[in-house]
Amino acid sequence: MDIDARIRRRQHRADSQRLIREHGALSPVTHVEDPSGRGPAIERLLDYLDPVFDGRLPPNAYVHGPFGAGKSAVVTALFARLDDLSVQSQSVIHTSTRASTPTAPRLVYVDLRETPSEFAFYRRVLDAVVEESIPEHGVGTEEIRDRLHEHLDRSRGGVVVAVDHVGSPRVDTSALRDRLDSLPDDARWLAVGRDAPEACPFATAATETIEIDAYRRRVLIDVLMTRASEGLAQGALEHGLARRIAGWADGNAHDALAALFAAAEHTESRDETRLSAADVDAACDAIPRPDVSLGEVLALPANKRRVLRALVDLDAEERRSVTATAESIGTDASIDLSTGTIERYLYELAESGVLERVPVADGGGKGRTPSRVELRFPPTVFRKLYDLRR
DNA sequence: GATCCACGGGAATACACGGATG
DNA sequence: CATCCGTGTATTCCCGTGGATC
Numbered sequence: 001m002d003i004d005a006r007i008r009r010r011q012h013r014a015d016s017q018r019l020i021r022e023h024g025a026l027s028p029v030t031h032v033e034d035p036s037g038r039g040p041a042i043e044r045l046l047d048y049l050d051p052v053f054d055g056r057l058p059p060n061a062y063v064h065g066p067f068g069a070g071k072s073a074v075v076t077a078l079f080a081r082l083d084d085l086s087v088q089s090q091s092v093i094h095t096s097t098r099a100s101t102p103t104a105p106r107l108v109y110v111d112l113r114e115t116p117s118e119f120a121f122y123r124r125v126l127d128a129v130v131e132e133s134i135p136e137h138g139v140g141t142e143e144i145r146d147r148l149h150e151h152l153d154r155s156r157g158g159v160v161v162a163v164d165h166v167g168s169p170r171v172d173t174s175a176l177r178d179r180l181d182s183l184p185d186d187a188r189w190l191a192v193g194r195d196a197p198e199a200c201p202f203a204t205a206a207t208e209t210i211e212i213d214a215y216r217r218r219v220l221i222d223v224l225m226t227r228a229s230e231g232l233a234q235g236a237l238e239h240g241l242a243r244r245i246a247g248w249a250d251g252n253a254h255d256a257l258a259a260l261f262a263a264a265e266h267t268e269s270r271d272e273t274r275l276s277a278a279d280v281d282a283a284c285d286a287i288p289r290p291d292v293s294l295g296e297v298l299a300l301p302a303n304k305r306r307v308l309r310a311l312v313d314l315d316a317e318e319r320r321s322v323t324a325t326a327e328s329i330g331t332d333a334s335i336d337l338s339t340g341t342i343e344r345y346l347y348e349l350a351e352s353g354v355l356e357r358v359p360v361a362d363g364g365g366k367g368r369t370p371s372r373v374e375l376r377f378p379p380t381v382f383r384k385l386y387d388l389r390r
Numbered sequence: 391g392a393t394c395c396a397c398g399g400g401a402a403t404a405c406a407c408g409g410a411t412g
Numbered sequence: 413c414a415t416c417c418g419t420g421t422a423t424t425c426c427c428g429t430g431g432a433t434c
Contacts, residue, residue, distance in 0.1 A: 338398070368404075369421085370421075371423095
């Protein structure tokens with residue numbers, strides 16, 4: 001046994017005494033390469049994408065399913081793999097035959113949460129399909145769009161763009177529709193959202209719709225056990241507790257993982273290495289339902305994230321009204337925004353569903369009765385993920 | 391010099407309440 | 413009694429500015 005192996009063994013021993021080994025494995029915003037238990041959904045998407053294997057383009061389509069059903073997980077995983085294959089086959093064709101063999105389409109995944117503007121959208125797609133790097137500043141939206149069109153005109157094969165989170169409050173639906181409509185003919189889109197097809201403009205514009213159901217209880221338990229085995233010390237999560245979490249989460253994998261994450265934090269704060277029922281219950285109770293995805297929260301502009309980070313540490317008294325909340329946040333050393341701006345942020349965050357405004361019962365004072373804001377996302381998980389990114 | 395986009399500041403508007411008015 | 417008005421807050425809306433980057 002060499003020295004490295006001996007050191008690794010010691011490290012592993014120290015590691016195994018720590019409850020949380022890998023936060024990423026527990027995070028609801030982490031998508032694994034091979035989403036477990038989503039076989040049928042993957043098959044349906046592969047059926048839809050079948051033309052790609054012959055170098056042809058599939059029609060425009062709409063994927064829908066409830067929050068936490070694994071839509072993003074499945075689409076990101078498939079698009080990443082298939083685009084790898086596409087790029088490989090292109091280089092193979094170039095070096096060997098380069099005859100009439102059709103070139104496979106490229107597959108590009110765009111998360112509208114992180115790419116909400118028109119400029120960012122075109123830039124993301126163009127950046128994915130060309131070699132050279134694309135500037136983020138100093139060049140206009142029009143020019144990026146034109147360059148994308150030019151590239152697609154020139155290249156054979158075309159592109160399929162997965163447009164995820166079409167229902168995000170930060171995207172303007174009608175503007176996005178126009179944007180998708182104006183894509184060139186050899187670009188196809190796959191919109192992904194929660195709305196039922198009847199109520200969704202992207203479904204009516206698409207030729208095909210694909211539904212992804214919520215997780216079944218048993219499958220969700222498997223997901224939890226798998227993630228726990230990757231992120232927690234061995235044996236930290238009993239099957240019965242996974243069942244408890246899955247029952248509470250009601251098919252929503254985001255919430256289930258958030259609960260597991262928060263429960264593990266709770267356990268760790270007690271200096272224990274095995275989750276208890278009380279840890280799990282405390283974690284579930286602290287997660288508001290319905291809630292907004294942590295992906296949505298973490299994709300906000302930096303200053304809004306900062307404001308939320310300060311907000312989760314305030315006590316009830318400091319949150320008694322929007323004004324008081326903004327003032328308390330304003331005294332936070334890490335924030336150099338004016339109170340007025342913080343206040344406006346709080347209203348905007350409430351508007352987009354990240355926070356919720358609740359009227360204050362009291363109303364004894366003068367003037368219009370104030371309201372206060374409540375969190376609509378899991379606070380402990382947000383706090384930890386935010387701090388880890390710092 | 392151009393461009394994107396997050397910020398900031400503040401004006402405009404909405405609302406609550408008590409008291410005055412017709 | 414119904415309505416209006418004044419005052420004080422809360423909330424929304426708009427648009428110019430400036431940092432970062434090319």
